[in-house]
Amino acid sequence: MSQAVYRWPKGSVALAAFVAGSIALLFAFAPAYRTAEAKTGLPLTAPLPDRVPPGVVLRVGDPVTRWVFEHNGWEKRLPFRVEWAEITGGPDVTEAFHAGVLDVGFGASVPPIHAVWMGIPVRIVAFREYADRATRQAYVFGIAPKANIKTLSDLRGKRIAFSPSQVQAQIVIETLKAVGIRRQDVTLVELPSSIGGDVYSNALASGAIDAAPIRADLVAQRYVRDFGARGAHILKHPPFRDDGGNVYVPETSLADPGKAAALRIFIHYWGLAQAWVNAHPEDVARGYYVGNRGLPIADARVMAAYTGNVSVPRSWAGAIAYQQAAIDTLGPETKHPRLDAATLFDRRFERIAGDAAASVQGKPS
Known part of the structure; x- marks a missing residue:
């Protein structure tokens, strides 16, 4: 099972890969930060100051x-x-x-x-x-036009966008568990999501990935509006909080x-x-x-x-x-x-x- 795929198309997806690499390099030094916490100042157990x-x-x-x-x-x-x-x-x-x-x-x-x-x-x-x-989801799954995914069970064997530092990662893992798909039976493509959702939408439309959790707002509406004629569609994830x-x-x-x-x-x-x-x-x-x-x-x-x-x-x-x-x-x-x-x-x-x-x-x- 591959956790990352680096065959990026041009444009925003390539930029996202660069950002992901930059963040990974930055956090290579994270352990040093643990020892750099302030040793003085207001204790976290002290009452909040009024002034x-x-x-x-x-x-x-x-x-x-x-x-x-x-x-x-x-x-x-x-x-x-x-x-x-x-x-x-x-x-x-x-x-x-x-x-x-x-x-x-x-x-x-x-x-x-x-x-x-x-x-x-x-x-x-x-x-x-x-x-x-209880009735609204914040995210849905965007499905690529030629991915041949009709239900969530069809995610088996597919390439799914995965951003371990964002809620989208939780949505992917919980969905796979809910439909009985093992992580090793999919390819998780490490790709951070942009706020506007363009990175995931463009990656789906280009065929770089097969599925991705996208926001159930204008991002989802635009994705279907722009690429629905080619077969792009969305699926709701199983009922869990997001x-x-x-x-x-x-x-x-x-x-x-x-x-x-x-x-x-x-x-x-x-x-x-x-x-x-x-x-x-x-x-x-x-x-x-x-x-x-x-x-x-x-x-x-x-x-x-x-x-x-x-x-x-x-x-x-x-x-x-x-x-x-x-x-x-x-x-x-x-x-x-x-x-x-x-x-x-x-x-x-x-x-x-x-x-x-x-x-x-x-x-x-």
């Missing part, structure tokens, strides 16, 4: 939240400065943490886990999930009392932002996806629907169980040690975002 000293800056990678903050003028209320970065997606966020250029990142279940496995201590400080997660979203930060940022105090306030506003997005899908569609991303309004509404209708729980019991399932799925398959998911969460933040979201739910805006 933000002058000059504190939080570097945040979360474009949608940035637009919500700017649209509502919330940055003017903050006793610190936010530097927004166009850094999203597990591999890029982890690399930015490693380089020390980011304080706050957003990702699905796997990126915080993978960061710890790579020797970068991080903590989850906020969590969200779909309010309708919807969790985490705000996570390096422990070095939490060890800084000023940043820790700023994070306490930022996460409150992040919770408000989730509730605001839920209540204003048309504003998000027109303001962010049309105004900032240049999408046609019909496509923008698809993305706004995918972004919204989320819940911010006030208890992390479900979130911890969700993260533990991801650890227990991927750890044995990627030869990484088992982690206790509870150690990934900074429980000092547990109620902050949920309380903020609940404080405005159902109120007129």
